[in-house]
Amino acid sequence: DAGVIQSPRHEVTEMGQEVTLRCKPISGHDYLFWYRQTMMRGLELLIYFNNNVPIDDSGMPEDRFSAKMPNASFSTLKIQPSEPRDSAVYFCASRPTGTLGEQYFGPGTRLTVT
Amino acid sequence: QQQVKQSPQSLIVQKGGIPIINCAYENTAFDYFPWYQQFPGKGPALLIAIRPDVSEKKEGRFTISFNKSAKQFSLHIMDSQPGDSATYFCAASRSGSARQLTFGSGTQLTVLP
Numbered sequence: 001d002a003g004v005i006q007s008p009r010h011e012v013t014e015m016g017q018e019v020t021l022r023c024k025p026i027s028g029h030d031y032l033f034w035y036r037q038t039m040m041r042g043l044e045l046l047i048y049f050n051n052n053v054p055i056d057d058s059g060m061p062e063d064r065f066s067a068k069m070p071n072a073s074f075s076t077l078k079i080q081p082s083e084p085r086d087s088a089v090y091f092c093a094s095r096p097t098g099t100l101g102e103q104y105f106g107p108g109t110r111l112t113v114t
Numbered sequence: 115q116q117q118v119k120q121s122p123q124s125l126i127v128q129k130g131g132i133p134i135i136n137c138a139y140e141n142t143a144f145d146y147f148p149w150y151q152q153f154p155g156k157g158p159a160l161l162i163a164i165r166p167d168v169s170e171k172k173e174g175r176f177t178i179s180f181n182k183s184a185k186q187f188s189l190h191i192m193d194s195q196p197g198d199s200a201t202y203f204c205a206a207s208r209s210g211s212a213r214q215l216t217f218g219s220g221t222q223l224t225v226l227p
Binding site: 055056102108 | 145146148155156157158159160163165203205207212213214215217218219220
């Protein structure tokens with residue numbers, strides 16, 4: 001398996017623009033998680049899905065953030081409008097049902113908002 | 115009560131040394147304690163994990179020590195190598211709630227040659 005795939009790997013955009021981050025989980029994994037990593041706040045869970053359904057979005061910082069999972073092999077995290085404080089590395093992770101919690105992380109998307 | 119506190123924030127050791135990273139938790143419902151390793155430009159990857167019914171687990175040069183009564187666990191890296199230089203995160207999860215991982219703040223380890 002290719003592992004969790006994220007695109008783009010790097011994104012530079014101007015404040016106010018819409019940003020869409022993409023994730024393809026490992027085939028057969030029922031859970032998908034979106035994280036944000038910054039030096040100040042570490043790894044923060046933004047939202048997670050189970051069988052394509054959003055379960056807990058309490059970590060989404062503002063209404064500017066939205067996430068979708070239209071099918072088992074694709075998820076998006078959208079920021080509209082983007083702000084400089086959104087600059088971070090965004091990770092997608094997936095895991096199968098029945099495990100104790102091991103999550104498989106993608107390589108991340110480094111977002112810079114100028 | 116959901117927090118996992120990790121220390122130190124950074125650690126520098128010489129090659130062959132034994133760095134130790136410590137974590138503490140409050141929520142006694144946690145029953146799975148993994149450690150993740152992250153190299154620059156990469157996502158975190160599971161390194162080793164332990165459940166509270168054992169006090170120690172070894173995998174190669176990596177050992178987790180677990181103290182249930184103190185609600186603490188630690189990672190030891192034997193015979194550390196420059197290639198072990200990375201950021202290490204402890205984490206905890208419990209049954210239910212999709213077994214979300216609660217991460218510590220991370221320790222940046224540098225192993226000098």
